[in-house]
Amino acid sequence: MIANRIHELYVLEGLSDKGTAMHALHPRAKLVATFAYIVAVVSFGRYDVLGAVPFFLYTAIACSLAELPMKTLGKRFLIALPFCAFAGLTNLLLDRQAAFAIGGVDISFGLLSMITILLRTYLCVMSVFILVSTTPFSSLTRELRRMHVPQIFITLVELIYRYIGVLIDEAASMGVAYKLRSVKARGIAMKDMGPFVGQLALRSFDRGERVYAAMACRGFGGEFPEREPVKMKAGDVLAACLLCAAFAALRLFPVLYML
Numbered sequence: 001m002i003a004n005r006i007h008e009l010y011v012l013e014g015l016s017d018k019g020t021a022m023h024a025l026h027p028r029a030k031l032v033a034t035f036a037y038i039v040a041v042v043s044f045g046r047y048d049v050l051g052a053v054p055f056f057l058y059t060a061i062a063c064s065l066a067e068l069p070m071k072t073l074g075k076r077f078l079i080a081l082p083f084c085a086f087a088g089l090t091n092l093l094l095d096r097q098a099a100f101a102i103g104g105v106d107i108s109f110g111l112l113s114m115i116t117i118l119l120r121t122y123l124c125v126m127s128v129f130i131l132v133s134t135t136p137f138s139s140l141t142r143e144l145r146r147m148h149v150p151q152i153f154i155t156l157v158e159l160i161y162r163y164i165g166v167l168i169d170e171a172a173s174m175g176v177a178y179k180l181r182s183v184k185a186r187g188i189a190m191k192d193m194g195p196f197v198g199q200l201a202l203r204s205f206d207r208g209e210r211v212y213a214a215m216a217c218r219g220f221g222g223e224f225p226e227r228e229p230v231k232m233k234a235g236d237v238l239a240a241c242l243l244c245a246a247f248a249a250l251r252l253f254p255v256l257y258m259l
Contacts, residue, residue, distance in 0.1 A: 011072065012072075012073075012076065012129060012132045012133045013132065013133075013136065013137055015066075015068060015069075015072075015133040015134070016132070016133060016134055016135055016136045016137075017136075018066065018067060018134075020065055020066050020067055020134075021065055021066075022062060022065045022066035022130075022134045023066060023134045023135075025134070025236055025239055026230065026232045026233070026236035027135045027139040027140055027142070027143045028143045028146070028147070028232060028236075028240075029232065029236040029237065029239055029240035030131055030134065030135055030240075031131070031140070031143055031144070031147070032240050032244065033239075033240050033243040033244060033247075034127050034128065034130075034131045036243070036244040036247050036248075037055070037058060037123075037127050037243075037247050038124050038127060038128075040055070040247040040248065040250065040251040041055055041120050041123045041124055041127075042120060042124065043251060044116065044120065044251075045116075046091075046112075046113045046116055046117075047109060047112040047113060047116060048116060049112055049115050049116050049119065050254065050256040050257060051251075051254045051256070051257070052116065052119050052120055052123065053119070053256055054250050054254075054255050054256065055123050055247075055250060056123070057250075058127070058243075058246075058247070059123065059126045059127065059130065062130045062134075063130065066130065066133065066134050068130065068133050068134075073126060073129045073130075073133070076125075076129055077122060077125050077126065077129070080121060080125050081118075081121075084117050084118055084121040085114075085118065087117055088113065088114030088115070088117040088118055089114065091110045091113040091114050091117070092108070092110040092111055092113070092114045093110065094110060095108065095109045095110035095113060096108050096109075096110055097109050097110075137158075137161060141154050141157065141158055163208070163211065166204075166207060166211070167200075167204055170200060170203050170204055170207060171200055174196065174199065174200060174203070175188070178192070178196065
């Protein structure tokens with residue numbers, strides 16, 4: 001079970017080895033396009049549902065070009081769903097003023113706000129998933145460094161991403177040991193949860209020190225070694241410009257309202 005969770009954690013990066021047109025696009029071009037897409041999506045008003053709907057085109061076309069499994073990406077989105085659903089539910093309960101009526105049923109501003117939150121969250125999360133699924137993680141962090149993102153932030157993200165599987169593995173080992181000592185227990189008892197978490201923290205610190213010592217022995221001094229930069233081609237720049245222009249056009253010219 002835990003092994004499956006570790007595999008699912010890195011399954012998106014495993015999709016980045018394909019040879020499609022989306023995968024071949026330069027990482028910086030995809031970063032810029034994804035940033036422009038997210039800015040355009042989050043700039044809509046809290047009740048503007050129809051304005052954000054056309055942005056589904058990008059996720060659909062990108063997934064098709066990159067040959068990404070929508071089912072897999074959809075499962076990853078379910079992780080973020082409870083957080084945005086809670087925020088939307090709060091608006092639904094507090095903002096009950098009727099916006100319009102359909103077939104005699106009043107549609108409140110709170111319902112519109114909840115739908116907009118869910119829609120924008122889905123679009124933004126899916127765009128990030130598409131970026132990660134078409135670009136190796138090392139290439140993303142390398143381009144972020146060249147875009148002068150703070151080094152401490154990038155290093156933290158790299159270490160968390162790479163070694164969260166180690167933490168899960170430690171928790172799995174402790175879980176097996178707990179079950180061997182409590183055969184009839186279906187899970188970790190609440191009275192044992194405190195010591196379990198404390199021991200997990202201590203084991204994680206010890207494992208982290210050993211990992212860092214191994215990295216230091218191999219020459220790690222706070223920064224990972226840089227590879228030879230891959231230059232952007234004219235096609236990469238053109239693709240980034242076209243995508244940004246398309247997102248700007250969809251934002252400035254609401255297609256559904258015009259129709």
